[in-house]
Amino acid sequence: MQRREFLEFIALSAASAVLASRPYHAVIAQEQPITKKIPSTGAALPVIGMGTWITFNVGTSEKLRSSRTDITREFFHRGGGLIDSSPMYGSSEAVVGHALSNLNFPKTLFSATKVWTSSEKEGREQIQESRKLWKVNVFDLLQVHNLEGWEGHLRTLFKMKEKGELRYVGVTTSHGRRHDEVEKIMRQQPLDFIQITYNMRDRAVEGRLLGLAQDRGIAVIANRPLDGGDLTRRLEGKPLPSWARDVDCQNWAQFLLKWVVSHPAITCAIPATSKIEHMRENMGASRGRMPDAAVREKMIKHLASL
Template sequence: MGNRGDKFKRRTFLKQLGGLGATLLLKPGTAFSADPSAITKPIPVTGERLPVIGMGSWITFDVAHNPYESVARVKVLQAFFDNGGALVDSSPMYGSSEEVIGKALKKIPNKDALFAATKVWILGKNSGIRQMESSQHLWGVKRLDLMQIHNMLDWETHWETLREWKAAGRVRYVGITTSHGSRHEALVKAMEKTPFDFVQFTYNLEDREVEKRLLPLAQERGMAVIINRPFQRGGLFNHVRGKPLPPWAAEFDCRNWAQFLLKFIVSHPAVTCAIPATSRVDHILENMGAGFGRLPNAATRKRMIGHFERL
């Protein structure tokens, strides 16, 4: 999922340096990095490692009707891969997003790291198969890395197909998603009885409900976790608007609020990857910076929660 107000809500306060002890000279188009190695986490079922910052495409890539915006998304994806990105997440629900991503990928030479993640979002087995085949065609890839059942729609029907596709090598991983708290109990029941490789749901400094059951259960069941709505559709930037970044954020190589919000998420032991969405290259660079340097430890995470709640 993504952030409809993304380009409006963080322009004025994402340039703070957070008291970093040195000035780093960066090449244009390079994300901040105190450590040149991107932070990665393992997919539990295989041990394959993914960078902790991915990219969502809800709303932001639904621009096939606008040639100028479609070209701009090529630059966004290019900056994503240039700065260590891999997992790109989409869905047939997101309008023309898959089409725009597929066309953009054809224009990007250094996309070998691509981890293509999309979803099935329709009723019925045969309709689901046709939709997944369409998605693969739109992406223009030989094989999708991850196919997820979007918002649990007809999930038991699609699960049977996904098992068959994975066994046949048509997809590498399979999963299930929700972005609605009302489905959390149903997701818990599904996770308890079904061996998903990935689960996806919402988690951020404002919405920490999944800490109670879903995150521990994913860890217990050996499932990778993708976090959607990391900025609460951009609303978290309203919460911190005009507030200075705490100087101690430098302790975990954080220089702006976007990185503060993302590093909180991906530092949770159960979280594999967060997928902020954006239409702007400068925001991609800010987001990708959260995937470098140090991550906050458990004590610092508590401090981050307290600081956020006092703002």
Template sequence: MINKEYNRRDVLKLSGLAGLGMALSPLLSSFNFKDEILLRKIPSFNQSLPVIGLGTWQTFDVGSSMAEKTRLTEVLEEMNTLKGTVIDSSPMYGTSESVVGDLTQESDFKDDFFYATKVWTKGKDEGIGQMQNSFKRMKREQMDLMQIHNLVDWKIHVKTLRDWKEQGKIKYWGITHYTDDSHAQLEQVIKAEKPDFVQFNYSILSRHAEKSLFETVDKYNTATLINRPFETGRLFRATKGKEIPTWAKDYNINSWGQFFLKFILSNELVTCIIPGTSKPHHMIDNMMAGYGKMPDQKGREKMYNYIKSL
């Protein structure tokens, strides 16, 4: 639960954005700092995760830039303050793993996070070597979640990940992809191998996963990480300059980002969403989607129809 001593001024101060109080006022106006962030259980395991996390594709690929690292440190601080935990990375994402490792290691809350990364190569030995490097870059002795990135050589890597889980090197293992065309294969792997997690694309205007993928994860007790919740910015471009409907306030929605994220969270089979950002005030905005009332079935369809009508 958020520290009950926090108030609107504290969050602005912590974010280094006190001078932007007027700009952030709509985001904070209906926020109750005594609320708890929504948690969803990892099926079949006695652990729950906050429903909003952080993706690092492009946003954390900043190399040695101190200015960028300072800003990303603030992003992680905001995430921790608002009780987010899941950080998702990959060796595919340039220097992102190393930046995550460096910045979290320097923090006072490095063990508060849930660290997830991926294996993205072919061959057993190559996969083991790449994953070992990921441990070093992210400065972890145990990885919370290791995923097979875009199903690359998944039949080989599954065996390694099962062994590593048994040995305690990783807590969970999973599979990922980011296109509608991949959903059928993801379902096949879930049915055959029963991974702990599956990561895939899903948004208010990209609902292909509702055809059968969500039914499969429900049947096989698979946790879900959602990527591309904003469709790489397409949703923001479509709503630029347009007002949020007044009825969205019923769901504690104060921005288009929260609108899109709360639609996704209204699907109870979503465990966690991992939007990427390199900006502290966007991290605050994203995290707030995990608080307050969530849309029911009637509300989510109202949201969908409104976006379709724009």
């Protein structure tokens, strides 16, 4: 062995010894978050994002806004990117803007909000208001919320994208609604994103919509990945199976989220939380090993057995 190779071997051995002596969760936390490519551009997006429905609708309370800023700080500290909101979510957009301005708009931010009105003209006005609330000039993604007035709004959004005023265009639905219409739009419109409900309990989009998204090169955001928290509450107090460690799951939130984002068609999941400890758990799902198809099936069977 050459002297240089010997020194490199010693350095690697020392590094391995340090890693072995550190807690398992600390090693995982240092890894870079897993990303997936947005099909229309190839840009990378961390697989765990942040939703703001209910959790960020806290009005003007300084205490609650400060708490949401802390949660947002933790999100970015752990490698977060996509934040999703909507004018439908009360004060959430304003609270997001407050948090981002206090954090000097982290470089990894992927800003995603929605248009939620039946009027095309009101939609354009709503976008301007969202810009003011978020304090951003150009959104990464604008989505037609629950397909409300989608024909007119898509005209607006595609024009904005053409002018460089917007990076990506999408549509959303939730709770298994209007899948036929979503499919029709996916086939007819050059969408960059769709947002749908997908979790271990609600799998209605498998096959048809997720398969079509792959065929059409459309990114998919999974909303309600924890089924509004119902799944984690149902599993509270139950032990994780020992084999969950094989895919680096330390808690049920990571078990549930890794199942969602390991689907080949899913680009990003957007769990929402108002607690920092839950944010840490959620973001842990963006690191470590991911389940393959066989393990995903094993996870489903285990959940059904509980």
